[in-house]
Amino acid sequence: MPADKEDVSVNASPIEILVKPEVSGVKNEQLIQTRRAQICDAALELFLEKGIASTTIRDICARSGVNQASIYDYIENKNDILRRLLNQLWFRPDVPTLPERLEAFGDADFEDILTSYFRDTWRIKRKGTLLAYRSIPHLQSDDRKAMRAHDTRLITLLARHLRERTGLPADDKRPEIVANLIIFLTAFGPMRDWVQRDIDEELMAGTIAAGVTAMLEHLKAQGEPPST
Structure with missing residues (x-):
């Protein structure tokens, strides 16, 4: 299946990591x-x-x-509303993560997969992304830990795929650095759209995907990191 197929629900798994309290004042x-x-x-x-x-x-x-x-x-309170919104918009199951896409479309062109991923997350998760980044100072301690654990797991899974594609050894930390950068770039479209609304979304996604792909190709060609 090509990476730019419109159905983005392949291999998506429901993730609700922020615990919602039981509120049962109404039975209907x-x-x-x-x-x-x-x-x-x-x-x-x-x-x-x-x-x-x-x-x-x-x-x-x-x-x-x-x-x-x-x-x-x-x-229950405003924090309860925030949790429900983040579960609905940020951890939404209908937009697969990049590791899930790489698992499903592993034989497809990496740059195409990235372009599709950026386009879908910027378009479908825009409000969730804005809310997630603005909510960090207001999250309860347990919610902040859960958010961090989720992102850490995502970076670890993505770095594993990147390491396989580049052939870099397990003790090389550069795949983790690139994985972290990719997750950061996921927020680039929504967070910066106030200065780039006149730029075509497909052009922007393709340009950033090409840059990340070139970075990985450079690491693959370079092999072991230079000694310091």
Whole structure:
């Protein structure tokens, strides 16, 4: 299957690493889901407009239409809303990670896989990316640890694929450096779109993918790192 196939759900696995508290003030499950969706949609808009610290529960109630007296029947607090949004938008299962794509399309051109990955994550996970980076100072300690553990695991898996492609030895740390850079570049489109809105998305994704591919080709040709 070509790497730029529109179906991006291949090998995607649901990841919900931020623990959500049980809130059971209402027994009607359909009503719970409807109200939580209203609350989370309103909170996301406000978090991205005003910032997380500046957004109050009162603001969220006013934007969502959910009464302030009943909102705690559906969520525990603002941190609970943030967790639910990150699970929904940042850890969303319909956008495979780069290691998952490399596993599924290993024989495809690496640059094509990268281009598809950047395009899909920038386009589909844009709000999740913006929220994730803005939320770090506001996360609870356990949530911050879980986010770090998730990224560490992702970098480790990606570095393993890069090491296989370059033939670099296990004690060479350069694949981890490049893997970390790729994860950082995943946020490049959404975080910098305020200065590059006039640049074609496909051109930008292809250019960055070409740069990363050239970097790996250089490491592969260089072989063992020069001694220091």
